[in-house]
Amino acid sequence: MIGLVLKELWGRKRRLAGSFVAVFLGVTFLMGTLVLGDTLAGSIDGYFSRAYGDTDVSVRNATKVSDTPWGARGQIDASALDRVRAVDGVANAEPVIQGSGQLLAKDGTLIQSRGPRTAGNWLNDPKLNPYRLAQGRAPRAPDEVVINKMFADEGDLRVGDRTAVLTPARVPVTVVGISRFGDEDAFGETSFTAFSLEGAQRYVAQGTDRISGIWLRAAGGVGQDELASRVRPVLSPGTEAVTGRAQSEEGMSLVESGFLRVFRIVLGAFGGVALLVAAFSIHNTFAITMAQRTRESALLRALGAGRRQVVAVVSFEALAVGGVATLAGLAGGFGFAALLRQLFTQFRIGIAMEGLTVSATTFLITVPVGLVVTLAAALGPALKASRVPPLAALREVAAEAGRPTDTRIIVGSVLAAVSVAAVVSGAISDQMPMASAGAVLSLVAMVVLGPVAARRAAAIVGGPAARLRGVPGRLARDNATRSPQRTAGAATALMIGVGVVTLLTVFIGSLRASLEDGVAGSFSGPIVVNGGGNETGGFGTRLVDEAERLPQVRAAAGIGNGDVRVDGKIANVRVADPAALRRVLDLDVTQGGIAGPDTFAVSEKTADDRGWKAGSKVTVTFADGGRQAFTVGAVYGNADLAGDYLVPRSAWNRHTRQPLDTMAFVDLKPGASVAGARRALTALAKPYGAPSVEDRDAFVASRTEDMNGFIAVVYGMLVLAIVIALLGIANTLSLSVHERTRELGLLRAVGATRPQIRSMVRWESVIVALFGTAGGLGLGIFLGWGLGTALGNPFAPPAAQLAVIALVGAVAGALAAVRPAKRAAQRAILASIAAP
Incomplete structure (x- = not known):
């Protein structure tokens, strides 16, 4: 049995190269992200061990x-x-x-x-x-x-x-x-x-x-x-x-349960996406190779091999490929981690990561996952091969089923209906857990329904190619529609990668629109003095007092940040003079009223969560241990700038000796020059560290600046998942070209030229890529709407970025076909016709 496995691997090494590359890249991605997390944890632990x-x-x-x-x-x-x-x-x-x-x-x-x-x-x-x-x-x-x-x-x-x-x-x-x-x-x-x-x-x-x-x-x-x-x-x-010792452990524990935990989850999610995409590429490769080996499997059965032995042969092949690729991926993971470290260093995450650290847990996770993913991806084709009857060795059999089964159609339809209902219900009722569960279920439904949609989708997508490219275009469309399972398998990996990118793009676009709406809905003035997003930064509160004395200024109010306990729970609060803030911001007060500088106020969301209303009594504990009882004077709806808690500056200053504002909102007198006011405020702010004096658009852009840097890193990391998907398309095409050797020879014999053969294969790849890209765009836009709406963000998909994603999908599809198309065109006519 082992000899047979080795012979199969050696004889089909070119066919399994795509699976090797997919596993290698997936494991490299996972290993790299885990090593980066270990390195960051080790660096932080080193900092805290020396902090005191x-x-x-x-x-x-x-x-x-x-x-x-x-x-x-x-x-x-x-x-x-x-x-x-x-x-x-x-x-x-x-x-x-x-x-x-x-x-x-x-x-x-x-x-x-x-x-x-x-x-x-x-x-x-x-x-x-x-x-x-x-x-x-x-x-x-x-x-x-x-x-x-x-x-x-x-x-x-x-x-x-x-x-x-x-x-x-x-x-x-x-x-x-x-x-x-x-x-x-x-x-x-x-x-x-x-x-x-x-x-x-x-x-x-x-x-x-x-x-x-x-x-x-x-x-x-x-x-x-x-x-x-x-x-x-x-x-x-x-x-x-x-x-x-306890103080160092406390600091490290806070980082582990906060920033580092989120960091690891995000990196692990990216690694999971890469491996999921790799799994589809592996599955598609084994499905095609096992379909091509139908007669071989039947001969094994005719010679006395049992179904378990046929499954064992394929499983050993998968484990061999997975084992070698995983070992190579471990080495590649270190290089990828070094690249990620440089990338995060460029974006200055605040921790210098010198050298690379790897824990035993990383190996214990990566090695089994690489092997299990490969084995699981190959298990379906292996079971299918084991069901081939021995008599199939004596007659021609179809390599793949021509149409999806009724069971697949029914199950997929039910899953799609439930997932759509969950996402829509979660979005309408602002229930993020329900929307998230629907998003996960929709991925499953997409995988199940892929072959069902592939035939019709490929026919629609391939329509222009058939009309504009003549015979090669029609053949490309027919090839894509002839094997819907193969087309869906190749496109699904790309669909997942594009779907994740689209989801993040739509989500960030919606979040940015929410910030814009929040600023526009709360602040009608033209100028903001922005001290930045540093949690310990800002400028002295006297700046606002001096700004109000400028001849152009009608009103100005500052906002600071702080941490307190409200009725025993830790809370981040905004600190301001509520009466002054009311003159420059529309807080949309729904209960009570901001009657003076000592008003304690909360957002509607916080009031609903905590069961408060105007007149409720709350106790605030400050960092110095002092406590003060407040009455909720107002409940407001616009929390984008005012936050969930608004603590009076007069109360805050009694418990700190270093009062700071992080923002100041400035409204001008009628007829005052905005440019002149900005110049005056810029000169006024210079002794305070020269915080930015911005118009409203620049202020919104600065609020999303850190987000843009994070998204750039996310896009860079998700590129690998799309690369894996495109390698899967290329591998599928290569195996398809090999399977159609005689067909290609006959086409050449009846007059097809080499450029026409290359064009046919390229357009087939483009059709598959466009199917995957279109499906990913649709899924990502829908899930972006559902998850964003569940968080209360408006739906604002950025059209330009989505157009770029669609264009990249089409171009990448053409690139994935370069090598398979070249090989298809180079085959000799007579040798191809004589191929078995």
């Missing part, structure tokens, strides 16, 4: 209001430092001050970063300090700072230069040192500007009575847990002591 130096215990505020590792905790009483230092077993304890601190470049503009923009004090104990001096010295005077190397390079700053730090007040400083975080130029993309202790107290903590925490180093022979237990009795309520 050799700190054994940290004393900090016990109130947690954020699920992100960079989420700020409130300050604690500075008097805790003396009590902690007196604890037996403390070798050294240093106060730690950390807060917002945005470094300005040499030209006075803000140095942009995706990571937090922080400032604090330089720790003099090198064992507690995770940073080390690369150049210069530590700060001594209050206006001296050490900056990390990444941002020194980004801002064109050197030791001895004068610049400023926004804390949020503008603080002129002198750079006296440049630091590195271990061997890295920064902690990810975290900007850290280190003052002397006196400078940090003055500019960051805004006084000597409060600090962010205390970092402790244990004396010899005292463990971290022991030291933490000794320190806890001297701490005030609302303050806690945690070991350095």
Whole structure:
């Protein structure tokens, strides 16, 4: 049996090359994405293991209001430092001050970063300090700072230069040192500007009575847990002591459950799409080869082979191909991961990924998946081959069924009806889970109904070719319609790849339209001062006060971001003066009213989810541990700019010493010049780090800028899935050409020229590709509508991008046929006619 398998593989190696390539690319994709996830996790773990130096215990505020590792905790009483230092077993304890601190470049503009923009004090104990001096010295005077190397390079700053730090007040400083975080130029993309202790107290903590925490180093022979237990009795309520090990694990856990989890899911989904596409290519290859070997299978049965033995032969072939391709894919995955790492580095995700890391789990996932996918794809053709009766060896048999079975038609129709109903129902009722379930089911229905639709679809798509290209066009159309299962099998892989790309394109277009509608529906003014999307960035709130005094300005209002607990649940909130915000934004208040600057308000969605209404009592816990009871004064419908929670600026400022706005909306007096107002606001904003002064269209575009970068990465990764699909089309055509050797010879004998043969094969490929592309476009547009509508986004498919996708599908179909068409035209006439 093994000898027979090896002989079959060697004798049909060219036919199985397409399957090998499909498995190889699919495994390469999966391996690469998993290795990238491992590399990112290893890099983040390395960052957090070094984030606290050799700190054994940290004393900090016990109130947690954020699920992100960079989420700020409130300050604690500075008097805790003396009590902690007196604890037996403390070798050294240093106060730690950390807060917002945005470094300005040499030209006075803000140095942009995706990571937090922080400032604090330089720790003099090198064992507690995770940073080390690369150049210069530590700060001594209050206006001296050490900056990390990444941002020194980004801002064109050197030791001895004068610049400023926004804390949020503008603080002129002198750079006296440049630091590195271990061997890295920064902690990810975290900007850290280190003052002397006196400078940090003055500019960051805004006084000597409060600090962010205390970092402790244990004396010899005292463990971290022991030291933490000794320190806890001297701490005030609302303050806690945690070991350095626990703090590192906590940070890593937050990343694992948040950003890294989403990152892995997205990468895994792309790998799954690639393998799914590869599975269809593999299945189609084995289906054709087994159809061509019908008489061979019958001879095996006639010689005494059982059905299990026939299945075993095909299964061993599949495992051999899958095994070799998987091993090659493991090696290719490392190269692909390196390429992805460079790609993500270019888009600056905030973490420097040096080298590649791979876990044992990655191998345990990739190897079985590669083998199982190959075996599962070949199982259907193997079972079909085992059912061939022995008498089939004595007579001619059809290679493939001419039409789909009634069972396929009925089952496919039921699945299609249920999936469409689920998507439509989910979209109408805003039920994303139902719409998602319908989307998955629709993929299954598409696979089942593919051969049913293939004959009619190929005839329609091939109609123009038959009319415009004469005999080659008609033959191409007839070949595509003659074997609907083969046509559907080749087109389905492309349909999935195009469908995913189209779905994302429509979804992003709808999301962008939602943002545009949200801005247009909420803000009628012409100018927005945009501080960017950095969660720790922004500009001082005094900018809005100064803007309102400009002669062109009728009204201006700023919005900031923050994290709190609302009735015990962590929530990201918008911070603003509600009365001022009402003058520039239409919040569509549906309950209550914004009566003044102290109004606490929530969106309709939040009110419905939490069972609130105007007049409901809620308790807000701030980062510093303070609590305040609020009454819901208003419920509003337009949450695109105001968010789900609107906390009064007057209340927020009582619990922070660094109030920031991230956006300011400006409305002008009648007849005021927009251009003149923008110039005045730009000059006014320059001391605040020069945030962008944008018109409404530019503001909407900036809100989707990060999204565009992500989509570019997604498109780049999904290209591989489409490449696999096109290889499947090429492989199908090659096998089809081989099967039709005698037919092609007879065509040449009756006068067909080589260019006509090439044209026929090319047009057959284009027909298959257009069928797959059209099906993918239709499916992607429908699912994009359903999923987008379920999230409340308007349906806004971008016509230009969809046209490009359709064009690429047609062109790619022609390219996939180049080699099969060339081989078909080169066959000798007599040898082809004499072929068995």
